[in-house]
Amino acid sequence: MPSEVVYQMMHFELSEEHKLIRQTAREFADQVLLPGVIERDEEARFPFEEVRQLAELGFMGMMVSPEYGGAGLDTLSYVLAMEEIARVDAATSVVMSVNNSLVCWPIETYGTEEQKRRYLPRLASGEIWGAFCLSEPEAGSDASNQHTTAVREGDYYILNGTKNWITNGETASVYIVFAQTNRELGHRGISAFIVEKGWPGFTIGKKEKKLGIRASDTTSLHFEDVRVPVENRLGAEGMGFKIAMSTLDGGRIGIAAQALGIAQGAFERALAYARERKAFGQPIANLQAIQFKLADMATEIEAARLLTYKAAWVKDQGRPYTKEAAMAKLYASRVAVKTALEAIQIHGGYGYVQEYHVERMLRDAKITEIYEGTSEIQRLVIARQLLRELGG
Amino acid sequence: MKIAVCIAHVPDTATRVRIGSDGRSIDPTGVTYVLNPYDEFAVEEAIATREKWGGEVVAFCIGGPDTEPTIRKVLAMGADRAVRIEGDTEDTLVAARWLAEAIREEAPDIVFVGKETVSFNGAAMAAALGELLGWPNASIVVRLELDGQKAIYEREVEGGKEVGQIMLPCVISCQRGLNNPRLPKLPDIMKAKQKPIAVRRPAAVEAGVETVRLELPPPKKGCRFVNSAEELVRLLHEEAGVI
Numbered sequence: 001m002p003s004e005v006v007y008q009m010m011h012f013e014l015s016e017e018h019k020l021i022r023q024t025a026r027e028f029a030d031q032v033l034l035p036g037v038i039e040r041d042e043e044a045r046f047p048f049e050e051v052r053q054l055a056e057l058g059f060m061g062m063m064v065s066p067e068y069g070g071a072g073l074d075t076l077s078y079v080l081a082m083e084e085i086a087r088v089d090a091a092t093s094v095v096m097s098v099n100n101s102l103v104c105w106p107i108e109t110y111g112t113e114e115q116k117r118r119y120l121p122r123l124a125s126g127e128i129w130g131a132f133c134l135s136e137p138e139a140g141s142d143a144s145n146q147h148t149t150a151v152r153e154g155d156y157y158i159l160n161g162t163k164n165w166i167t168n169g170e171t172a173s174v175y176i177v178f179a180q181t182n183r184e185l186g187h188r189g190i191s192a193f194i195v196e197k198g199w200p201g202f203t204i205g206k207k208e209k210k211l212g213i214r215a216s217d218t219t220s221l222h223f224e225d226v227r228v229p230v231e232n233r234l235g236a237e238g239m240g241f242k243i244a245m246s247t248l249d250g251g252r253i254g255i256a257a258q259a260l261g262i263a264q265g266a267f268e269r270a271l272a273y274a275r276e277r278k279a280f281g282q283p284i285a286n287l288q289a290i291q292f293k294l295a296d297m298a299t300e301i302e303a304a305r306l307l308t309y310k311a312a313w314v315k316d317q318g319r320p321y322t323k324e325a326a327m328a329k330l331y332a333s334r335v336a337v338k339t340a341l342e343a344i345q346i347h348g349g350y351g352y353v354q355e356y357h358v359e360r361m362l363r364d365a366k367i368t369e370i371y372e373g374t375s376e377i378q379r380l381v382i383a384r385q386l387l388r389e390l391g392g
Numbered sequence: 393m394k395i396a397v398c399i400a401h402v403p404d405t406a407t408r409v410r411i412g413s414d415g416r417s418i419d420p421t422g423v424t425y426v427l428n429p430y431d432e433f434a435v436e437e438a439i440a441t442r443e444k445w446g447g448e449v450v451a452f453c454i455g456g457p458d459t460e461p462t463i464r465k466v467l468a469m470g471a472d473r474a475v476r477i478e479g480d481t482e483d484t485l486v487a488a489r490w491l492a493e494a495i496r497e498e499a500p501d502i503v504f505v506g507k508e509t510v511s512f513n514g515a516a517m518a519a520a521l522g523e524l525l526g527w528p529n530a531s532i533v534v535r536l537e538l539d540g541q542k543a544i545y546e547r548e549v550e551g552g553k554e555v556g557q558i559m560l561p562c563v564i565s566c567q568r569g570l571n572n573p574r575l576p577k578l579p580d581i582m583k584a585k586q587k588p589i590a591v592r593r594p595a596a597v598e599a600g601v602e603t604v605r606l607e608l609p610p611p612k613k614g615c616r617f618v619n620s621a622e623e624l625v626r627l628l629h630e631e632a633g634v635i
Contacts (some may be wrong), residue, residue: 016461017581020468026576058578071578 014080014207021077025084028057033089040091041360042216044207046171047092047215055126059085059096068120075250075312079257080126083308086261087268090364091215093258098167099123101251102372103130103176110235110243115194121176128173132251133163133195133221134244140165141377144187146240148181157181157233159201161227165371169219170204173197176247177223178240190240194232196380201226212363228368247324251372253315256328259336263304265276266336266343266361267297273356281379290346291314297339304332323385330378333368340365393447393540396500397438398491398521399466400419400428401459402511409608416603427462430506432573438504439470440571441538448472450498452491454479460589467584468576482512483586483601488520490594496525503563507532518565529563530556534570575631 014022032053040047054060062078064070070367071077078100086093104123107115122128139145148161161178166175174193182189195202205220235243271294274285284290311324340362344351351358403409404424412419426463427435428546438449440566449470451466453459463474475498477490508515515531522529534553535546545564576584616622628635 016464017585019461020465020576020581021578024578024581027575043462056577057575062578066579072582073578077578 004368005380014076018077018080021073022080022084024057025059025081025272026087028054028059029085029088029114031045033085033092037089037091037215038357038360040089042214044209044214046170046217047089047095050089050092051095051126051129054085054092058082060099060126060129061104061120061124061223061358062100064108064120064124065176068108068124069122070104070120070124074316075253076309076316079253079308079312082254082257083261086258087265088261089215090258090262091213093261094167094216095108095129096215097251097254097258098132098221099126099129099255100379102132102247103174105250106176106192106234106243106247107283108190109246110239111194112231113202114231115234119194119271123174126225127172129168130174130176131166131168131172131221132247133166133175133177134346135165137162141374143244144190146176146180146190148177148179149183150181150191150193150228152181152230155230156227157193157230159190159193159223159228161223162205163221163223164327165208165218167216167218167371169221169292170207170217172220175221176234177221178244181237181240183239187241190244191237192234192243193228194234195226195228201229210367212360212365212367214363227275240319244351248372249322250315251323252378253308255372256304256311256325256332259329259332259365260301260304260308262361262365262368263297263301263332263336263339266340266358266365267294269303269356269358269361270297270339270343270346273350284346293346300335301339304328304335307331324380326373326378326381326385329368329373330375330382333375336361336365347370393441393445393502393538394498394500395429395441395447395449395502396495396498397434397449397451397466397471398495398505398517399431399435399451399453399462399505400506400509400511401425401453401455401462402428402509405429405510411606411608415605417606420473425458425462427465428506428509430508430510430566430568432506432571433568434504434506434550434564435466435469435471436571436573437536437564439574441502441504442470442472445538445540448502450475450500450520452477452494454481454487454490454594456480456495463589464584465576467587467589468581469574469582470511470576471587473587476589476591477594478591479594481599482598482603484512484514485517485520485601486597486599488524489597490515491517492521492524493595494592497523499561503527503561505563505565507565507567518563521538522563523631525563527561527563528558529565530558531565532567534567536564536570571602 004331058071062073066072109293150157150159177195178192181191191361201224274290277284307328311328314324315321343358350356404426407423410419411547442449449471451471453463453478481487505517518529530545532547533545537544542559546555
């Protein structure tokens with residue numbers, strides 16, 4: 001029962017290591033990410049130097065075992081770091097999130113020893129980073145409707161198809177690509193492959209012009225008779241959909257943390273502004289209309305934080321976490337959008353202009369309700385888990 | 393090269409300080425403690441020195457077990473081990489005696505300290521340690537070169553800079569500009585758990601300084617806007633009395 005899980009974690013105290021990880025991420029965000037965040041957003045410029053520095057500190061392979069060059073940390077550490085990075089720069093945080101949750105994790109979980117040795121050290125050190133390629137023009141929420149195909153020919157699979165909305169699409173070096181290996185089997189006929197940039201027939205489409213997280217690169221990808229060696233299949237043939245869904249379960253904890261960070265960042269700016277801005281002869285923070293907003297924002301952020309940390313904790317205990325991850329993402333993403341909107345309202349006209357950051361935070365927040373499973377999909381996931389728990 | 397670095401666990405400058413009920417100390421409720429910001433330059437210089445010359449970095453900190461998160465941060469940044477001196481004093485000379493006693497046993501080639509603590513702003517530790525250890529010292533250093541025998545330092549002085557040379561072993565107090573302190577790497581945060589922190593009980597030393605009373609600075613007066621240069625001149629003359 002859920003209550004048992006709650007009672008066992010009721011100390012709510014972070015370890016000294018967790019606190020130091022959070023402090024390090026916060027200092028990095030304030031010192032390195034904040035100074036150029038507005039310009040990177042405006043110019044849709046990828047944070048190459050910032051990602052290099054993040055990698056140097058170990059943030060690009062946080063949960064990868066030290067044996068493969070990672071920091072060997074738990075999910076809670078990852079959540080704390082994601083929250084702090086996203087509090088300042090959501091676009092950079094998604095580069096980090098995709099590499100950690102959607103690329104390193106499935107390779108370490110489902111990869112062969114040879115695949116782990118070949119890819120993880122470079123991915124975890126941030127020398128290169130990866131992309132997760134599931135969505136297609138006609139397969140978004142309906143992810144099992146894969147049109148990309150991989151046909152076995154001897155020691156190779158021949159990959160054909162198009163992928164859409166791929167984060168790190170242009171800048172990644174390693175791509176986890178899902179494709180149908182047996183259409184008759186439906187989602188049980190999907191397999192996963194590790195594809196490298198530069199292989200003949202693999203081309204990168206145009207970079208999308210986005211509402212938010214503009215500094216991260218999102219592209220389509222095209223595969224035309226790309227020869228993928230059999231040893232680059234991730235997991236068994238037909239296991240792809242399971243790999244994709246389990247990977248997204250963990251990814252959702254990362255996106256929940258990203259949403260939480262955006263909400264926290266917007267809230268901190270709104271609170272500071274409310275204490276400084278004077279109207280009717282006093283700081284607007286003294287006005288009940290503003291106080292009610294601040295109180296609601298802080299309460300909802302705290303609730304989102306508890307859901308997110310709990311999902312991370314459940315995963316770290318080795319228990320099933322599909323429902324907790326979906327709940328955390330569903331709620332935290334809503335809170336991010338709502339908090340950013342209210343932060344703009346508290347700022348008034350200043351909130352509507354670039355230099356006060358909160359307009360960007362609203363634009364960045366919206367994607368958290370869409371990617372790695374829309375809010376509607378999260379509700380489906382939660383409901384199915386609830387019914388399954390009841391034997392339905 | 394054996395390198396010593398002295399660190400302090402101080403209230404974060406972003407913390408709103410309240411005076412405690414005794415009127416002589418701050419109320420620690422809700423106060424966040426951090427590594428003294430100037431000590432970050434000292435720690436960075438110590439680690440960079442070891443990286444260049446090899447050897448060992450030993451961190452020294454006065455305080456109770458509550459200072460250990462700050463010590464662990466320094467170990468995560470790269471110090472090899474630490475000595476925590478179990479004590480509490482607001483007298484710089486007492487602190488210097490405790491530190492000198494512990495440092496002498498380690499016989500380092502060089503000691504780094506921050507320019508000052510942001511809690512007491514005494515800025516006297518380098519001189520006091522130098523005197524007690526019998527070693528030369530240089531304060532408020534913004535550039536440093538070592539050659540194994542001597543230290544060539546640069547420091548800011550009124551209207552210019554001063555370049556000097558002292559023999560090792562010596563004590564250097566570090567000022568902003570000397571370096572860019574590193575953030576700890578994530579794997580090093582975990583490794584820091586395994587690094588030793590020795591606890592040392594210092595000799596009894598009579599304090600020569602006692603805080604009688606703490607007061608908060610008066611609140612800032614509001615800014616006044618004036619409409620003309622003539623009005624400004626009149627106010628500066630008649631009200632402020634500065635011209």
